[in-house]
Amino acid sequence: MDRLKIDEDYLRDVMLELLRTPSPSGRTDAVMQIIGDHLADLGVPMRLTRRGVLRSTLAGETDDTSRAVAVHADTIGCMVKRLKENGRLEVVPIGTHSARFAEGAQVTVFVDDLTQIYTGTVLPLKSSGHNFGDDVDTQGVGWHQVEIRIDEPVTTRQDLIDLGIQVGDFVALDAAPQIVRNGFIKSRHLDDKAGVAACLAAVKALRDHGALLPVTAYLLVTIGEEVGMGATHGLDENVAELVAVDNAVVSDGQESREDTVNIGMLDSTGPFDYHLTRRLISLCEQHQVPYRRDVYRFYRSDAAPAIESGLECRAALVGFGVDSSHGHERTHLDGLRRLAELLTIYLSSPLTFGEWDEGPTGKLEDFPSHSVQPAEPEPEHTPGRHG
Structure with missing residues (x-):
């Protein structure tokens, strides 16, 4: 199609x-409610696991074999480690990110009293040039070198206790999103909320056009990817293919771009499935969706915990380009739109190897080799060139 x-x-x-x-990892209830509401508005049935992972179902002509798209709604964040005697908070990171990019961030502190939240700012220990002079330029970088200043009249540890702030409270870095007139988007946490939005936009397009899917497809929205526990559950052995949607690294030495689809060939856990990856590339070329191939050294996605947890399926990664990932992030609406387009094409296409993928196991002589081509393109389409 x-x-x-x-x-x-x-x-x-x-x-x-x-x-x-x-929605820092570990405190994702609010954002998952919003995602669930959007899926309900689209008329897509869904279920939640005990841990809060959401699985929505797009019915296909058959559900004997299925496929899945996984995307995560959790983000990096912080947790209160210590209430300091000066009325400030010492924090540790949730997920992997540098305190270098947290300095100056506006934050929200969530306490156990759900009716009360506090705002604040991440500051280096030596934050006043008028007091510390040149020392502000030589102070080291690290989580032990920063503290959170709460926007309340507090000067002691007891003042913090009186507010109800405790060790273990979650701290969210405020996203502060901006969309520039030329389509660039600047915000924290584009990883992976921009990916979630692209997935929902793809689902909306499929529903609006009444698209008939060849096999049932699941949209799995996970809540622990930033701490290595993304797609660990929620899918069964009928899932033959899993495509993770996440950020693609735009940086020196990388091929990914902010305005294209980016297809991961390998990440820190190893190569992605040869056949499914090239199937996605083929679909991009057939439908003239600009794309890039890339390799990511210090990166993993929802595909890794899914495979590590024993899910028997092919796995691939498609991403929207993010500059300064886990820092001062930026992407482009063109890349998100093209990613959503690819998802609609993929979900409307046959499985990479339909007959073989009907079951989790098969005979050695029937296993597709590298010389076997994925499913043939529809005849009315002509190959395009990648961007």
């Missing part, structure tokens, strides 16, 4: 709503 038109206003509005809803 031809690539479907993506509702860019919907994509943008959902993305901004998600970005403005804090």
Whole structure:
């Protein structure tokens, strides 16, 4: 089928709503409620696991074999480690990110009293040039070198206790999203809330056009990817293919771009499935979706915990380009739209190897070799060139 038109206003509005809803790993209930509400509005049935992972179902012509798209709603963040005698908070990171990029961040501190939240700022220990002079330029970088200043009249540890702040409280780095007139998006936590928005926009396009899927597809929204526990559960052995949607690294030495689809060939856990990866590349070329191939050295996605947990399926990674990932992030609406387009094409296409993938196991002589080509393109489409 031809690539479907993506509702860019919907994509943008959902993305901004998600970005403005804090969801550090371990405290994701609010954002998952929003995602669930959007899926319900689209008429897509869903279930939640005990841990809070959401699985929505797009029914296909058959559910004997299925496929899945996994994307995560949790973000990096912090947790209170110590209430300091000066009335400030010492924190540790949730997920892997540098205190270098946290300095100056506006934050929200969530306490056990759900009716009360506090705002603050991440500051280096030596934050006043008028007091410390040149020492502000030589202070080291690290989580032990920063503290959170709460926007309350507090000067002692007891003042913090009186507010109800405790060790173990979650701290969210405020996203502060901005969309520039030329389509660039600047915000914390584009990883992976922009990916969630692209997935929802793809689902909306499929529903709006009444697309008939060849096999049942699941959208799995996970809540622990940033701490290595993403797609660990929620899928069964009928899932033959899993495509993880996440950020793609835009940086010196990388091939990924902010305005294209980016297909991961390998990450820190190893190569992605040869056949499924090249199937996605083939679909990009057939439907003239600009794409890049890339390799990521210090990176893993929802695909890794899924395979490590024993899910027997092919796995691949498609990403939207993010500059300064886990820092001062930026992407582009063109890349998100193209990612959503690819997802609609992929979910509407046959499995890479339909007959073989009907079951989790098969005979050695029937296993597809590298010389076997993935499913043939539809005859009315002509190959395009990648961007």
